[in-house]
Amino acid sequence: MTDGKATNIVWHPGRVTRAKRERLSGHRGFTIWFTGLSASGKSTLAVAMEEALYEHSCHAYILDGDNIRHGLNNNLGFSPEDRTENIRRIAEVAKLFRDAGVISLTAFISPYRSVRVSARKLAEAEHDAFIEVFVDCPVGVCEKRDPKGMYQKARAGIIKDFTGISAPYEPPENPEIHLRTDQLTVRECTQAIMGYLIEGNYIPCSPNSMQTSFCAGLSSTE
Ligand SMILES: Nc1ncnc2c1ncn2[C@@H]1O[C@H](COP(=O)(O)OP(=O)(O)O)[C@@H](O)[C@H]1O
Ligand SMILES: [Mg+2]
Numbered sequence: 001m002t003d004g005k006a007t008n009i010v011w012h013p014g015r016v017t018r019a020k021r022e023r024l025s026g027h028r029g030f031t032i033w034f035t036g037l038s039a040s041g042k043s044t045l046a047v048a049m050e051e052a053l054y055e056h057s058c059h060a061y062i063l064d065g066d067n068i069r070h071g072l073n074n075n076l077g078f079s080p081e082d083r084t085e086n087i088r089r090i091a092e093v094a095k096l097f098r099d100a101g102v103i104s105l106t107a108f109i110s111p112y113r114s115v116r117v118s119a120r121k122l123a124e125a126e127h128d129a130f131i132e133v134f135v136d137c138p139v140g141v142c143e144k145r146d147p148k149g150m151y152q153k154a155r156a157g158i159i160k161d162f163t164g165i166s167a168p169y170e171p172p173e174n175p176e177i178h179l180r181t182d183q184l185t186v187r188e189c190t191q192a193i194m195g196y197l198i199e200g201n202y203i204p205c206s207p208n209s210m211q212t213s214f215c216a217g218l219s220s221t222e
Pocket of ligand 2: 042044107
């Protein structure tokens with residue numbers, strides 16, 4: 001599924017540029033890619049960040065593993081091939097969101113380093129538009145949290161190929177942000193990410209400064 005089968009296709013360009021769309025949004029299009037074990041806190045942080053960004057007048061949207069598997073990826077399971085295809089599609093969707101000038105918050109275990117590297121590669125021509133957040137929590141703590149009862153099912157052998165129990169998780173080597181969710185509160189994690197975004201000029205310091213600082217910088221890139 002990953003090798004392109006379509007032939008005789010030619011890109012049809014539009015007239016509204018990404019820079020114009022980003023000016024409309026008031027911020028860059030970029031991806032915050034949460035990765036970590038089940039119950040490490042990816043969805044919780046994606047939800048908290050979506051809210052924080054909304055309050056900051058930023059257009060953000062969550063692509064959550066479980067939710068996407070209800071629709072776009074409902075024909076995929078949890079074999080290594082299907083996990084790879086799951087992430088490949090999400091990486092492509094995240095790329096479309098960036099081009100649309102929207103922030104996407106992806107919350108997938110995304111256990112394979114090579115697949116995350118491929119997702120990042122899709123953004124390599126876009127200056128720092130891919131922010132990997134390692135949602136780090138020891139498997140013992142995740143298992144105690146077990147908000148969806150998944151670890152219990154995995155231990156009982158009801159769920160096969162469960163990351164951290166019966167399938168591997170390869171931690172990121174150089175994530176942009178590394179959060180220990182067993183040591184920090186959700187609020188502290190959210191503040192750390194918001195601080196990174198403001199310092200890196202991904203979003204304006206305050207919602208009110210959008211038109212001045214951010215948009216001024218854009219005019220030269222069009
Ligand atoms: N700092 C933290 N960040 C994220 N979640 C946390 C944190 N501290 C405790 N939690 C709790 O851990 C659980 C994480 O569950 P969830 O977000 O569904 O995980 P995932 O999406 O990674 O499978 C939630 O019950 C959440 O309240
Ligand atoms: Mg989740």
